[in-house]
Amino acid sequence: MRHPFPRSRSGFTLIELLVVIAIIAILIGLLLPAVQKVREAAARMKCSNNLKQLALALHTYHDANDRYPPYYPKFLGTTDPKRYTENWSFLLLPYLEQTAIYNQTIPDRTTYDNLVRHRVVPAYVCPSNPQPTTYTGATPAIALGSYLGVTGRQRSDWKAPPAGFNADTGIMAVTDVNGGPIKVNVASVTDGLSNTLAFAERPAAVDQQWGWILRGSPNLDSIGWAQFTSADTQISGVTGCVFPMYFQAPLNPPSMCDTYHFWSYHTGGGNFALGDGSVRFFRYQAGPTVIVPMSTRAMGEVVPNE
Amino acid sequence: MMCLIRPAVVAAALALTGCGEKTTDVTGKVTYKGKALVYGNVAILDGGPAPKGGAIQPDGTYRVSGVRLGVHKVAVSSAPPPGSDATKKSTDRRDMDDERTTAPVIPAPPEVLKGWFAIPDKYGDPAKSELTMDVKPGQPFDLDLK
Numbered sequence: 001m002r003h004p005f006p007r008s009r010s011g012f013t014l015i016e017l018l019v020v021i022a023i024i025a026i027l028i029g030l031l032l033p034a035v036q037k038v039r040e041a042a043a044r045m046k047c048s049n050n051l052k053q054l055a056l057a058l059h060t061y062h063d064a065n066d067r068y069p070p071y072y073p074k075f076l077g078t079t080d081p082k083r084y085t086e087n088w089s090f091l092l093l094p095y096l097e098q099t100a101i102y103n104q105t106i107p108d109r110t111t112y113d114n115l116v117r118h119r120v121v122p123a124y125v126c127p128s129n130p131q132p133t134t135y136t137g138a139t140p141a142i143a144l145g146s147y148l149g150v151t152g153r154q155r156s157d158w159k160a161p162p163a164g165f166n167a168d169t170g171i172m173a174v175t176d177v178n179g180g181p182i183k184v185n186v187a188s189v190t191d192g193l194s195n196t197l198a199f200a201e202r203p204a205a206v207d208q209q210w211g212w213i214l215r216g217s218p219n220l221d222s223i224g225w226a227q228f229t230s231a232d233t234q235i236s237g238v239t240g241c242v243f244p245m246y247f248q249a250p251l252n253p254p255s256m257c258d259t260y261h262f263w264s265y266h267t268g269g270g271n272f273a274l275g276d277g278s279v280r281f282f283r284y285q286a287g288p289t290v291i292v293p294m295s296t297r298a299m300g301e302v303v304p305n306e
Numbered sequence: 307m308m309c310l311i312r313p314a315v316v317a318a319a320l321a322l323t324g325c326g327e328k329t330t331d332v333t334g335k336v337t338y339k340g341k342a343l344v345y346g347n348v349a350i351l352d353g354g355p356a357p358k359g360g361a362i363q364p365d366g367t368y369r370v371s372g373v374r375l376g377v378h379k380v381a382v383s384s385a386p387p388p389g390s391d392a393t394k395k396s397t398d399r400r401d402m403d404d405e406r407t408t409a410p411v412i413p414a415p416p417e418v419l420k421g422w423f424a425i426p427d428k429y430g431d432p433a434k435s436e437l438t439m440d441v442k443p444g445q446p447f448d449l450d451l452k
Contacts, residue, residue, distance in 0.1 A: 137407075138405055156427075207409070209406050209407060209408065227431070229381075229383060229427065229430040229431055230346070230347075230383035230384070230385035230430050231383070231385075231427040231430055234385060235408070236408040236409070236411060237388075237408045237409030237410055237411050237412075238409065239388050239412070240361065241347075242347050242349050242357060242359025242360075243347060243349065243359075243381070243383045243385070243430060244349060244357065244381055244383070244430060244431060244432065245357075246357070248355060248356035248357065249355035249356045250356075256409075268355070283355075284355035284356065285353060285354070285355060287356075288351055288357075288432070288433075292433075
């Protein structure tokens with residue numbers, strides 16, 4: 001006679017399986033935030049390393065040319081490719097292992113657009129920035145950057161330069177009021193290279209119309225200022241922003257108003273590359289007190305300790 | 307049991323809100339040489355991660371929310387309102403780019419366009435404005451620019 005049930009069963013009941021699965025799920029749940037944090041830390045590190053590369057490229061460029069790279073010669077025809085090739089974001093390419101882009105023959109702006117503007121340069125993109133790397137609303141696409149060259153204290157300075165300057169007050173300030181080049185080299189930085197900013201973080205505008213790193217106009221595309229008041233030229237169609245702006249926390253969520261000022265996707269502040277090649281993290285609170293005096297090359301301000 | 311938990315939750319909530327930094331809303335009226343401003347913003351540098359700001363209403367009043375208590379620098383700016391003549395002529399060749407699409411300009415209300423006037427740029431820069439404010443709870447603060 002056979003037993004209706006086997007004496008010893010092999011396998012697990014449904015309840016046992018569910019309990020085991022639940023335990024595994026809880027353990028994975030504990031692990032995920034930790035993994036996410038490590039990913040963020042890695043992105044932050046890559047982001048500041050990019051700034052380091054930019055600062056070193058700036059030094060190498062200076063060694064070869066005895067001047068800092070210019071930005072955007074003024075009063076050029078709108079079809080002149082020099083609008084974009086005489087800009088730090090293009091001139092530093094050979095020093096960022098992008099010689100292939102730099103060495104192309106560029107007779108006119110159409111050629112420039114076809115050959116250069118869509119190229120995403122890894123050193124110009126901060127991995128903490130969740131934005132796309134190109135603006136695809138134009139053909140060819142336009143690469144977006146996460147960094148700006150620091151051009152000085154305030155945008156209106158180049159129209160009414162303070163005493164001792166003939167244009168912008170930063171180290172990337174290289175056209176005078178008539179559009180002629182100004183030679184700014186290490187000797188011009190009397191505030192000291194360790195007290196002068198070279199590059200800052202600023203993700204592209206939320207509508208992706210600013211931050212065109214290789215096709216800067218270059219107002220807020222590849223350069224920026226430490227302070228922005230309403231007396232400076234404003235972005236057309238953007239209203240309701242609170243002026244003045246400094247290096248400061250973005251709105252939540254970031255808005256078009258955040259296009260004006262330096263900020264980052266890191267928590268509580270952002271990284272800056274200094275003229276001496278170092279990269280430092282500043283808290284947003286340092287915007288008016290530390291970043292403004294550090295944005296100029298020769299105004300002799302006392303930079304307070306942060 | 308329930309009657310024990312509920313007071314505990316309330317107490318915890320009160321304790322949590324009490325821990326935050328003391329802030330207040332600042333209100334008042336902005337005038338320049340006795341005339342009320344109709345457009346612009348008031349910004350208070352209260353040492354936070356970003357300046358606190360509030361828009362100036364067409365009647366000259368403003369409200370800035372969540373300002374830390376204490377003495378702070380203040381800036382008042384009044385850019386030309388959108389759609390005014392001053393914004394139309396201020397095109398700068400350096401900013402032009404034929405491929406950039408910008409958001410359409412929505413003009414300010416007619417009373418703002420009519421009543422707007424420029425104030426000196428220095429009031430927009432807290433380092434030069436010479437305006438300070440001792441922020442205390444519940445105290446209005448009128449700004450009279452000279």
